[in-house]
Amino acid sequence: MPQVPNWQLGRDMEYPYAADRPSKQFTMIMDTNKCIACQSCTIACKSTWTWGKGQEYMLWNNIETKPFGFYPMGWDVNILERLGQQTWADGVYEGQTIFEAAPEGERVLGWTPAEEDWSHPNIGEDEPTGNAEETTYIPEKPHALMWMYYLQRICNHCTYPACVAACPREAIYKRPEDGIVLVDQTRCRGYQECLSACPYKKTMFNLETRVSEKCIGCYPKIEEGLQTQCTTACIGRLRLTNFLSAPDEADPRKPADYLVHIRKLALPLYPQLGLEPNVYYIPPVHVPQKYLTQMFGPGVERAIRTYENAKDDPELLGLLMLFGATERIMDTWEVKDGVASAYDEKGEEIVAVPLREPTFVRPFEFATEVAGEPMTGYRHNT
């Protein structure tokens, strides 16, 4: 089996196909700290792509409450349990990936959700850990006793997709121009091997057309230079659709490169599984880091420190302010004189956002004239 470089693991790993990085890699950055689980993203995706008959249960995008929310049920804890306890040492993953741990006769260590596991998209919503009677007031941070947070989930458009590895027909492919992973709708024969193999459970079987479908990264929008539906519908402005370079080609002027490679603020989801997923998460600051390390790898502590200092970090703050400020995909950005500006590939400005909105204070009473007579006015705050 070929050996491929996986920078998230800090080592090479086994994969059924040779490494072939796309010229650009679709990526999404999620700031988990800003999400309120309003599901505007979910509805934007559903009403655009998956409201057809046969797609009823499909949520290419979903928001789940961690640690007790899952769609499908138990998707992450099941594969973690199958993989067993693994270890990191100095940023290098010493454990096995799901490709390396594949049993005889299988290409990937998989787990197949039962039909009913797809029946509860909102299970665990807003449920915190711990017992309410223990405490509802937690002075310390991270909150060791009670916590929860929202995890935003789409297809990770992985560099080494497990769905691609498992498909016996090579019906799933990664586009060389942007790294978006797609199911060839003319080639799929509905074996559902991808549903077992993808640890993120983001391929789904269409009950009417009998072939598998998945998040398409809103590729018709990407081709027009626009961010995805879930990104532009997000009222919390916590998403950024962008392109990510390989670490040795990281360009600090590019938003995703800056957040992932330069500042190491945004982290991959379950990197230990070995897929090199391309959705990156700014971890929640209030959650126990032991849990977050299992989910996002060994960079959690540093990322949280960086995020907590963002208010005194104009360059980073400026970039975070540009999230959700434009529908167009940013190529580069800069912060100058208190204003963050984003540019397209031609270097033309797309949008500019002040780091601090200007504040104007009016006097409580003010002088005016009524019918030529001087009067003292009173302004209602309306």
Place this chain on the structure above:
Amino acid sequence: MPDTSYTRKDAVLYGGAAVGGFVVAGAAVAAVAKKAGDKSTPVEGAPIVARYVDGDLPVTDPQSATWDEADATLVPLAPQQLVQPYLETAGVGSLDAKALTNGAELALLLEWEDDSVDDLDGIRRYHDAVAVQLPTRAGTPPALTMGGPGTPVHVLQWRATWQRDIDSGGNTGVDQIYPEVVHDVMPDDVLPPETAELYWVGREAGNPLSQNIRSTPVEEIVAEGFGSTTHLPDQTARGHGSNDGGRWHVVVAVPTARTGVGEALAPGSTWPVAFAVWLGSDENRGARKHISQWQSLVLEAGS
């Protein structure tokens, strides 16, 4: 490669075909003599003789008395463990095969034990099926694993789902999988048909697997190895399947001319033939299937 312990000396007909280190071992036909007139007990290892009959073959009637003309051969099946992904455990040990020909068409009656009828495709819900594999050319048989590069096979696959498509006029989707389903607004409620149908992407893209309105429950494909299954542009195979008393009775028929596919299945000729069976309730699908070794198929010439 794993140990292919199911290789059975008495079922192996041809030697020399090798793929990926797996060798179909064995030497000559080990035809088992059978008692004349004993048509009720299928005989393991006997050549499958397609009896010549005049007129139309009972393609849509597995119970037709015409099938009594043919002798049954017992074909051992084993879990597919040559190519990933494997079928871990067997759910059925054999199938019984009979054949008839009228010179223009070859029909096979395939029967196996399965007390669970699986004829809808859903989430982790798979169908029962059977397939017949023939080489496209006479001579040394291709690799058992659906042929290989340059040595194609011609496969006829019957699926229970496609039979239900035909029997029900295409009512084999969400409403049948979940009879109590309540739909919200669907695209075809509010959009013109040409726009609404875009939401059935596989169907719109022309994937033959996505069509629920069909004229035959048997798909004709060619392949040059696992994963290379290719739907033929001209679909000429016919068939019919029904489950009666915990046993599938499936007829698969194909014109002997095999125009555009391969050499004709001429009267008097002998061909290697192999079979595959899928049990939906055991989560069989794709390569997770039961397979036979190459058997011998003899087409009787008309008098």
